[in-house]
Amino acid sequence: MNSFTYSPPTAVDAAVRERINRPDSAYIGGGTNLIDLMKENVAHPTHLIGLKKLPLAEIENLPDGGLRLGAMATNADTAWHPEVEKRYPLLNQAILAGATPQLRNMATNGGNLMQRTRCYYFYDLATPCNKREPGTGCSAIGGYNRIHAILGASEQCIATHPSDMCVALAALEAVVRVSSPQGERSISFANFHRLPGDRPELDNTLRPGELITALDLPKKGFAKNFTYLKLRDRSSYAFAVVSVAAALELDGDIITDARLALGGVAHKPWRKAEAEQLLIGKPATLVTFRQAAAELLAGAEGHAHNAFKIELAKRAIVRALKQATEMDYVLDTNAFQNSNP
Incomplete structure (x- = not known):
């Protein structure tokens, strides 16, 4: 792992400004995926912006009857929250189907959305990978591809998204709230993640520096x-x-x-x-x-x-x-x- 510096801002706008001013930086929540990527030298930020001191861990009811999940709430706290268990049990099941209790205790809601593929070739620096190094080729297409995509793939990439939580969020039609230097905006869950097309290195539609602050669930939770x-x-x-x-x-x-x-x-x-x-x-x-x-x-x-x-x-x-x-x-x-x- 390469050396890096670290800072823990206490305000969302400060975190966003720091990310914009440091193109070599990355946000880090629970670190359950990013640290692995850094250890494997797939990701190599030289500065990490810690998010744990930001006021983004609350889970609260919305005026329209929905529920807001803070981006820094852990997967475990979200799955076992009384409102999630009662009103959105599909989300509860999906979260508990993923990872291990130890990882769910660390992983955050925002970080879950930002997981990168577990494609073997993405992690193998000895093989070409358009997602890791655009323009080098996709080793999975002609290689061992048992875990790979059967829908929405392209000639550039056949990787899959690894999250369980995100599958439930897609079905529930969640909304992703983000903060940027231009202010706040909302992204429908259907439009948050991308298909690979000819830019497989881009996993989502976030703009440079944008930070996920919350996930909003609609009133309808299909709890029966x-x-x-x-x-x-x-x-x-x-x-x-x-x-x-x-x-x-x-x-x-x-x-x-x-x-x-x-x-x-x-x-x-x-x-x-x-x-x-x-x-x-x-x-x-x-x-x-x-x-x-x-x-x-x-x-x-x-x-x-x-x-x-x-x-x-x-x-x-x-x-x-x-x-x-x-x-x-x-x-x-x-x-x-x-x-x-």
């Missing part, structure tokens, strides 16, 4: 019929091969509202309005679920080692929707057991 299904190679401390955040509103057996988001399959949490519309107004049956799954995976493209994820994702969607309908809450499962609904 929901599930977060995570399929992975081992039962703990593993990233998703495929994950599904499913949330429904039902009138009898008719679906009146629906949200679906996938993790482990793209450069960002994957949603498609057409798939959700196929559910609304339809009976909650396997036929309906399979139609939505087929639409959500339309256009999916596998590579040499990950083509299995297309069928796995379809089956996972059907299974998650069935669980949500039946109120059969499942925190996590093994990717290769009971994957056929």
Whole structure:
């Protein structure tokens, strides 16, 4: 790891000014991803701006009935907050499906959004990687690509976003609040993370120096019929091969509202309005679920080692929707057991 300096500002505007004035700097919250990147020499800031003294750790109700999650609140404090458990249990499940208790105690909400891919080649300095060094090529496309994207990829990059929390936030249609030298602005969650296109080194739509201050959840939390299904190679401390955040509103057996988001399959949490519309107004049956799954995976493209994820994702969607309908809450499962609904 290269040497670096450190400063802990106590005000948001001071942190933002420091980041703008020090192009070689980086924000650090819990450090659960950034420190790893620095140790591997993938990231090498020469100055770290510590955020722990900023007043950004509160979780509070909003006047419109929503809930604001401070960017510096830990994942653990967020998952176990009474309002999250009661009103947004989908988010509770997704957070608890990720990492380990020790990491969740350190990781922050803002940092969770800023996680970088766990693509093998991104971390391997001996191999070309357009995300790490633009213009060098993508080793995953012709290499071992079992964990890589099947949706929204490009010829430049087939990496996936690693977060569980973000999949639930996408389904809940959270809003990201950021602060910059120009003031505050809000970014819809759907527009926060980017697909790789021809700029795979850019993970999100933040502008230079912008700092995430909070996440706003809307009033509707789908607290009755929901599930977060995570399929992975081992039962703990593993990233998703495929994950599904499913949330429904039902009138009898008719679906009146629906949200679906996938993790482990793209450069960002994957949603498609057409798939959700196929559910609304339809009976909650396997036929309906399979139609939505087929639409959500339309256009999916596998590579040499990950083509299995297309069928796995379809089956996972059907299974998650069935669980949500039946109120059969499942925190996590093994990717290769009971994957056929």
